Amino acid sequence: MTPETKAALEKAIQALEKAGAKLKPGWPAGFKINDLYENYMFHLEAFSLGTAPPDELEAARKQAASSGETPAGLRSFAEWEGQNSKRLGFREQWQKHFDEVDVFLSPVAFTATFPHDHSKPASKRTVATSAGPRKYDDLIRWIAVATLTGCPATVAPVGHGEGGLPIGVEIMGPFWEDATPITFAKLLAREIGGFQAPQGYAS
Numbered sequence: 001m002t003p004e005t006k007a008a009l010e011k012a013i014q015a016l017e018k019a020g021a022k023l024k025p026g027w028p029a030g031f032k033i034n035d036l037y038e039n040y041m042f043h044l045e046a047f048s049l050g051t052a053p054p055d056e057l058e059a060a061r062k063q064a065a066s067s068g069e070t071p072a073g074l075r076s077f078a079e080w081e082g083q084n085s086k087r088l089g090f091r092e093q094w095q096k097h098f099d100e101v102d103v104f105l106s107p108v109a110f111t112a113t114f115p116h117d118h119s120k121p122a123s124k125r126t127v128a129t130s131a132g133p134r135k136y137d138d139l140i141r142w143i144a145v146a147t148l149t150g151c152p153a154t155v156a157p158v159g160h161g162e163g164g165l166p167i168g169v170e171i172m173g174p175f176w177e178d179a180t181p182i183t184f185a186k187l188l189a190r191e192i193g194g195f196q197a198p199q200g201y202a203s
Contacts, residue, residue: 002131008167009107022061023127028097033141036090040144042072042083049073091149091175098174103184108168109139112161113198130162146172153179156188157195164198183185 017023027033050073056071064070070078097104101117111129117136119125125136146153152175155168171188173180189195 002112002157002161003119003188004130004161005109005111005167010168012158012169012188012192013105016188019191024101027040028093031097033145035086036148037141037144038081039086039090040140042150043087043148044140044199045072046075046080046083046181047073056092059082087148091151093147094151095175102173103181104144104172106170106172107142108155108170109142110134112163112167113165138161142170146170151175152178152181153186156185158188158192160196160198166195166198 013023013030049057049071052060052073060071060074064074072083094104111127111131111134114127114129117125117127122136126133127136127139143153145151151172153168153170153172157166158169159167161167169188171184173184
């Protein structure tokens with residue numbers, strides 16, 4: 001995480017403490033982010049291949065036959081169902097955590113807003129940050145929890161990085177409670193101020 005991103009997030013946390021919010025640091029009990037990320041990537045790869053054009057699907061079949069490595073989108077339904085059961089298990093784990101907390105706060109990314117890279121191959125894309133280049137794929141870990149579990153998440157501005165570009169915090173709420181993180185974002189804006197467009201981007 002870049003220094004300016006960390007500083008903006010810490011400042012927001014301090015403002016919440018000052019406003020009287022009760023904070024509980026850390027992940028849910030027993031939660032393992034690497035296990036969730038592995039499950040997330042299985043579903044992402046299965047979805048990507050499952051919605052690919054017929055020629056890409058056929059190419060994947062031929063590649064699997066020659067390499068002996070079967071991508072997620074070509075594995076058995078039984079294996080997919082097992083992975084889906086794990087996904088639902090992560091959701092249940094987070095729902096139990098939300099019995100104790102109202103929302104879960106985490107970074108959106110390791111840096112401020114950045115220019116999109118559409119170069120090919122996608123695996124070679126990088127993000128330029130004040131702390132050096134990072135792989136594009138590193139961004140996925142920050143959004144994997146809410147995406148996999150289906151829990152609603154709202155991104156709220158908490159400051160600005162180099163060049164005045166926005167830095168955000170992800171506010172995740174319980175399953176089906178979309179209004180909860182949205183409401184929290186409104187309350188947070190009262191304490192630290194709302195969105196301010198970077199110079200040159202104001203409407």
